[in-house]
Amino acid sequence: MGDDILSYNGGVALAMKGKECVAIACDKRYGVQNRTIATNFTKIFQYSDHCFVAFCGLATDVQTVSERLKFRTNLYELREQRKLKPVVLYNMLTNLLYERRFGPYFVFALVVGLDPKTGETYVYDSDNIGAVSDNVNLATVGTASEYIFGLGELFFKPNMNSDELFEATSQALLNGVDRDSASGWGAVVYVIEKDKVTVRELKGRQD
Amino acid sequence: MALANVLGFKSNNEFDRSLQCQKTDNNIDEFCPTLNIENIAQFITLPPYADPAKYLKMVNEKVDRVKIQFLKGTTTLAFKFRNGVIVAVDSRATAGGFIASGEVKKVIEINPYLLGTMAGGAADCAFWERVLARHCRIYELRNKEKISVAAASKILANMIFEYRGMGLSMGTMIVGWDKRGPGLYMVSDDGERISDNIFSVGSGSIYAYSILDAGYKYEMSTVDAIDLARRAIVHAAHRDAASGNIVRIYHMKETGWEKIEEKDTNDYMYQYRDEKTMNF
Numbered sequence: 320m321g322d323d324i325l326s327y328n329g330g331v332a333l334a335m336k337g338k339e340c341v342a343i344a345c346d347k348r349y350g351v352q353n354r355t356i357a358t359n360f361t362k363i364f365q366y367s368d369h370c371f372v373a374f375c376g377l378a379t380d381v382q383t384v385s386e387r388l389k390f391r392t393n394l395y396e397l398r399e400q401r402k403l404k405p406v407v408l409y410n411m412l413t414n415l416l417y418e419r420r421f422g423p424y425f426v427f428a429l430v431v432g433l434d435p436k437t438g439e440t441y442v443y444d445s446d447n448i449g450a451v452s453d454n455v456n457l458a459t460v461g462t463a464s465e466y467i468f469g470l471g472e473l474f475f476k477p478n479m480n481s482d483e484l485f486e487a488t489s490q491a492l493l494n495g496v497d498r499d500s501a502s503g504w505g506a507v508v509y510v511i512e513k514d515k516v517t518v519r520e521l522k523g524r525q526d
Numbered sequence: 527m528a529l530a531n532v533l534g535f536k537s538n539n540e541f542d543r544s545l546q547c548q549k550t551d552n553n554i555d556e557f558c559p560t561l562n563i564e565n566i567a568q569f570i571t572l573p574p575y576a577d578p579a580k581y582l583k584m585v586n587e588k589v590d591r592v593k594i595q596f597l598k599g600t601t602t603l604a605f606k607f608r609n610g611v612i613v614a615v616d617s618r619a620t621a622g623g624f625i626a627s628g629e630v631k632k633v634i635e636i637n638p639y640l641l642g643t644m645a646g647g648a649a650d651c652a653f654w655e656r657v658l659a660r661h662c663r664i665y666e667l668r669n670k671e672k673i674s675v676a677a678a679s680k681i682l683a684n685m686i687f688e689y690r691g692m693g694l695s696m697g698t699m700i701v702g703w704d705k706r707g708p709g710l711y712m713v714s715d716d717g718e719r720i721s722d723n724i725f726s727v728g729s730g731s732i733y734a735y736s737i738l739d740a741g742y743k744y745e746m747s748t749v750d751a752i753d754l755a756r757r758a759i760v761h762a763a764h765r766d767a768a769s770g771n772i773v774r775i776y777h778m779k780e781t782g783w784e785k786i787e788e789k790d791t792n793d794y795m796y797q798y799r800d801e802k803t804m805n806f
Contacts (some may be wrong), residue, residue: 326623353729353767358806462623500620500767525795525806526763526770
């Protein structure tokens with residue numbers, strides 16, 4: 320895999336929008352270059368009932384950034400006495416990452432969320448120093464991001480319901496990781512709707 | 527080329543490769559009994575500048591973002607046992623992190639009684655083992671008997687040694703059955719040639735060795751040997767990112783090699799998980 324720091328541990332995540340639902344999925348591999356050490360390392364973290372972030376990149380930074388962000392969001396909820404919204408979450412993430420502009424964390428992030436009252440969906444894609452995209456239909460991060468992007472664009476349709484969204488996300492992720500040696504070994508998909516969040520484990524190739 | 531020579535066909539094109547072959551065929555009687563390596567150079571052009579090794583080194587190491595890194599991302603194994611030699615390989619080819627192919631044939635069928643495995647540069651392995659096939663056939667024609675595995679592996683090792691330091695990347699195992707019984711040699715790009723009962727080559731070899739060392743017995747049956755080889759490749763495919771996709775198994779017997787199977791490693795992984803011999 321060379322000496323590229325972002326492919327040292329590998330991993331991938333994908334987020335897609337549907338009609339009043341969003342899906343976020345990631346693989347479960349934890350490895351050190353060619354060696355796979357664990358197959359239960361999920362990269363998706365929950366910050367509120369309907370706000371999720373996926374981090375991909377160097378595993379130590381995935382853990383550190385997710386925990387530091389949790390610290391800030393906990394304090395926000397205590398001080399403000401209100402639940403986190405996706406827009407607030409991505410702004411906090413941007414600031415957290417830009418604080419380390421000249422010695423950055425090696426993680427790329429996906430922020431997804433849903434407003435349970437209006438059904439508005441949010442999918443944002445962030446680089447490792449906090450540049451956040453606009454609210455997009457489809458976003459991927461990680462070592463297999465290009466392969467999954469192609470498949471995601473193919474399977475995406477506007478205004479999918481949650482079942483179609485789950486299928487599209489799963490197929491894009493599973494087939495994309497089969498072309499990347501540093502991702503895979505199982506996958507997990509979160510489908511977030513107004514009233515519930517469904518977590519499903521995917522049966523993927525274990526090589 | 528040989529046929530053209532026999533029929534007396536002469537090509538007009540000065541740069542036609544067939545002319546070069548014609549020269550070799552005419553001098554065929556001057557081949558030394560061991561090997562005339564010089565003739566190989568007529569078929570391969572070295573780069574047209576001085577000190578090719580220095581330039582080729584640049585292409586192999588990271589200089590100005592030009593990098594062709596040959597990492598032996600694969601798992602191949604072979605072991606001798608009572609009933610011959612089992613050869614098992616995976617089928618994944620990676621270029622950096624990208625899985626370029628999941629259906630590479632890493633066992634090269636040199637002739638019906640000799641097999642070679644591929645690890646490292648696919649082109650290097652495929653080409654030189656084909657040259658080896660040619661030399662083995664010429665030996666067979668001249669001496670009216672099949673070449674020994676020791677001699678065949680020595681021919682390959684000597685050819686590779688000529689190019690030592692120039693960036694060839696090969697970690698191959700030569701497997702056969704000759705009058706001394708089953709033969710297994712490992713030949714690599716640094717000119718190493720050794721014989722032993724068990725070998726595994728590639729980034730996944732560390733995982734394969736564990737399984738092989740745990741379950742190997744010289745007296746095991748053919749069915750057990752095939753199962754051991756299969757498990758070793760499947761476990762390596764699971765742990766090693768650069769190995770996987772299909773497992774291919776061959777059995778080298780006295781009558782020549784036989785292809786045993788070609789199945790998806792993923793199916794075996796789930797099967798072994800149900801049998802509780804694999805955990806994920």
